[in-house]
Each structure stands twice: as C-alpha cells, then as structure tokens.
C-alpha cells in the first residue's frame with residue numbers, strides 16, 4: 057500500500073508539486089501520465105526519499121524499490137550480483153562489502169528473482185552485455201530481491217523498443233497481480249497504460265487531475281494538450 | 286530598388302585591457318629574467334668547464350664494480366617507488382571516498398578530507414623525505430615514507446575527481462533500496478571507476494619511481510644516493526653510468542605502465 061497526500065515541492069520558488077495525491081493499493085498497477093515537466097519524476101523521487109518534499113504525507117509498507125528509465129545497473133557486474141545488491145538494506149556489512157561475501161541463500165533468492173523475470177540463464181553475464189529490455193528486467197528482479205512491497209518505476213520503458221516495452225509493462229502488471237505488489241509507473245505510452253494499468257492517474261502542473269480505470273477515460277490525449285506549461 | 290547591403294562590422298583595435306595585460310606580462314618576464322640572473326653570455330663563457338666535465342665523464346665507467354652496485358641501487362629505487370605507491374592505496378582510498386560527493390558522509394568530512402589531501406599534495410615529497418631522514422635515518426625507508434605521504438595526497442585527489450565524474454543513478458537505486466553509504470560505494474560507485482583508478486595508479490607508480498630518484502639525492506637511498514656520491518667524489522664517469530642505468534629504468538617503467546594502461550582502456 058502506498059498513500060501520498062498533499063505532497064508539495066518547489067525548486068527556487070517554482071512550484072513543481074502542488075497538493076499531489078496518489079494511492080496505490082497492493083495488487084494494482086497504477087499508470088502515472090502527464091506532459092513533460094509536470095512533476096512525475098519529482099513525485100516519485102520524493103516518495104523514494106531521493107528528494108525531500110516541502111510538505112505532505114507519504115505512508116507505505118517498508119521501503120519502496122525504484123526502477124529508472126536509465127536502468128542504473130552496474131554494467132561491469134554480473135546480472136546476479138546486481139540483483140543481490142537489492143538486498144543490501146538487510147545485510148550486515150560483513151556480508152555485503154563485496155559480492156563474494158553475499159550469503160548463499162541470498163544468491164539462491166536472487167536466482168529465483170531472475171527466473172521470475174525470465175533471465176535465470178543469463179545470471180552470470182555482465183549486466184552491460186544484455187539488451188535494454190533484458191537489463192530493465194534485471195532491474196525489476198533487483199526490486200524483487202529487495203522484497204519491496206511498493207515498486208516505483210519512472211518511465212521504465214521509454215528507452216525500449218515497442219515489443220520490449222510491452223514485455224516489461226506486462227511483467228510489472230503481472231507482478232502487481234500475482235505477487236500483490238503496489239506498482240506505480242510513469243508511462244509516456246497511453247496505449248500501454250490502457251492495456252495493462254488497473255488505474256490511470258493523470259497529472260497536470262504538479263497535481264493529480266484524473267484518477268480512474270483506463271476504460272472510464274475516453275481520451276488520454278487531453279492530459280498532454282493542457283499540461284504543457 | 287535594391288536594399289542597402291549591410292556593412293561588415295569594423296575590426297576593433299586592441300582594447301585598453303589587452304594593452305595593460307601585455308605590458309604586465311612583459312614586465313613580469315623582465316623581472317624574472319633578472320631574478321634568475323639569466324645570462325646566455327655566461328653560458329657561452331663557461332663552455333670550457335663543460336668540456337672538462339665531458340672529458341672526465343666520457344666514456345662512462347661500465348666496469349662490473351660500478352655497474353653492479355648501480356643496477357642494485359636502481360632496483361632499490363624501483364622498490365621505493367613501488368612500496369610508496371602500493372602502501373598509499375588504503376589511505377588514498379579512504380580520503381578519496383570522504384572527498385567525493387558521491388560517497389562522502391557529510392559536508393564536514395568532505396571539507397576535512399579535501400583540506401588534508403591539499404596539504405599532503407602541497408608538501409613536496411623531497412620535503413617529506415628530509416623530515417623522515419631526521420626521524421628514521423638515511424636510507425630507502427625514509428624515501429618510502431615520503432612517497433606514501435605525498436602520493437596519498439595526489440592519488441586521493443585524482444581518485445576523488447574520478448568519482449565526481451560518474452553517473453549517480455546506480456548509487457541512487459541502491460540508496461532507495463536501503464543501502465548504506467559504504468555499501469553503495471562498494472556496489473555502485475567503486476565498480477564504475479575501477480578502470481580509471483587502475484590507470485591513475487599506474488601513472489602515479491611511473492611518477493613515483495622518478496621521484497624516488499630525486500629522493501635518493503637527499504639521502505633517501507637508491508641510485509639517487511649513488512649519483513650524489515659520485516658527484517661529491519668528482520667521479521663523473523661513474524655518474525654517467527648511473528644516469529644511463531636510470532634512463533633504462535625510467536624508460537622500462539614508463540613503457541610498461543603505458544602498455545598496461547592501454548590494455549585497461551580497451
């Protein structure tokens with residue numbers, strides 16, 4: 057469960073988030089849509105703790121995991137080591153100063169996570185050698201290995217080709233439904249949101265203006281027409 | 286009717302500022318010329334001294350009694366450079382981590398580490414060597430200590446700068462997952478800079494071997510010490526032998542470190 061209420065944030069007097077509300081329940085994929093610069097990334101970064109909001113309330117189960125457009129894996133390290141790194145928050149320093157110190161049961165758990173995203177066979181390869189779509193799935197496996205109940209994804213598929221994009225969003229929806237995760241994903245592809253999201257939250261100028269199942273929204277393009285500042 | 290053609294902008298003469306700068310730069314060079322007693326005439330008049338020097342220095346004394354100790358001392362110089370570089374790694378690493386925004390625990394630690402690095406860098410290794418010679422006596426150990434101190438300052442700074450360059454995304458991803466500063470340094474920041482760190486380490490090794498030569502001149506062991514001795518005894522033929530050995534050592538270290546750095550870069 058993720059509950060965000062009245063989130064506010066400004067940079068140098070410029071209001072970026074203005075009373076932003078968002079609820080993502082377990083078992084639900086919520087797509088966050090909105091024009092460039094409307095504050096989607098800022099909202100997710102505030103929730104993840106990478107930015108400090110000026111005001112508002114964020115409540116959720118445990119720590120969130122975050123998936124980025126730029127993927128942000130360590131390219132020189134193996135896919136498996138990258139997935140294991142998701143567990144750092146619960147490992148003591150003596151088991152986490154270097155990948156060789158990762159306990160055996162963590163490696164096994166990480167393999168299960170890689171298997172869940174369909175990449176168990178590539179576990180030993182350096183992450184940088186996988187394709188963009190595969191790397192993004194490794195990043196999702198890292199979120200699973202973190203055992204996060206809330207997953208935030210900032211444009212997870214904007215750098216991927218249409219078929220890889222479809223596969224990754226389908227995976228996020230499947231994880232939400234099968235594993236009861238609360239998944240909030242910024243998408244710039246209304247078609248993917250329509251197909252996979254359980255709910256769409258539309259954002260204009262730092263505020264949520266639409267919140268409904270995709271079937272109830274006639275025209276998603278309206279968000280982009282009015283959204284540009 | 287034709288529109289008037291736009292006139293090209295007139296070329297401006299040198300501004301007042303440019304003139305002032307030129308005068309100041311020329312003036313400073315004149316003062317420097319006087320301060321260093323720079324005098325080509327003296328050099329020409331001194332040709333006889335140089336000729337005497339070369340007459341005594343050439344041919345170099347390549348006999349076993351000279352060449353043997355020379356090569357042995359050159360190996361000591363190499364060892365001073367090697368240990369001075371290797372033993373500074375832990376100190377440089379800790380200070381670099383404190384002095385890089387990607388990994389520093391806070392502003393206070395950042396400023397303190399930067400100041401310490403600047404200090405270690407600002408004190409030349411020869412000065413450190415003179416200090417340590419008084420503490421541990423003449424010999425290579427003082428040279429190793431001097432290099433550890435100075436190289437910690439230089440390499441720590443270079444490593445910190447390398448970490449300032451990197452993309453912070455992977456670190457942020459781990460921070461969100463609850464990783465501590467040390468954990469995100471170990472699993473996101475450091476793995477991304479391994480090639481740069483190795484390249485800078487080899488470069489410093491190369492420089493340190495050459496520095497340890499100079500350290501020998503002030504009594505910190507190695508072949509620099511022999512060069513100093515042969516000058517004092519006016520054995521210029523032996524000195525040239527030592528210099529030839531140094532030349533071989535420096536070229537060998539330089540070429541092998543450049544080769545390894547090229548291999549890492551690809």
Ligand SMILES: Nc1ncnc2c1ncn2[C@@H]1O[C@H](COP(=O)(O)OP(=O)(O)OP(=O)(O)O)[C@@H](O)[C@H]1O
Nearest residue numbers: 067068072090091092093094095096097098099211
């Ligand atoms: N660190 C920062 N300092 C100053 N301004 C910022 C900062 N981060 C974001 N902004 C501003 O906040 C506004 C919202 O940015 P944000 O990245 O949240 O938009 P977005 O909805 O994610 O856009 P996009 O679709 O392009 O990713 C932008 O105008 C941006 O310039």
Ligand SMILES: [Mg+2]
Nearest residue numbers: 096097098210
């Ligand atoms: Mg964004």
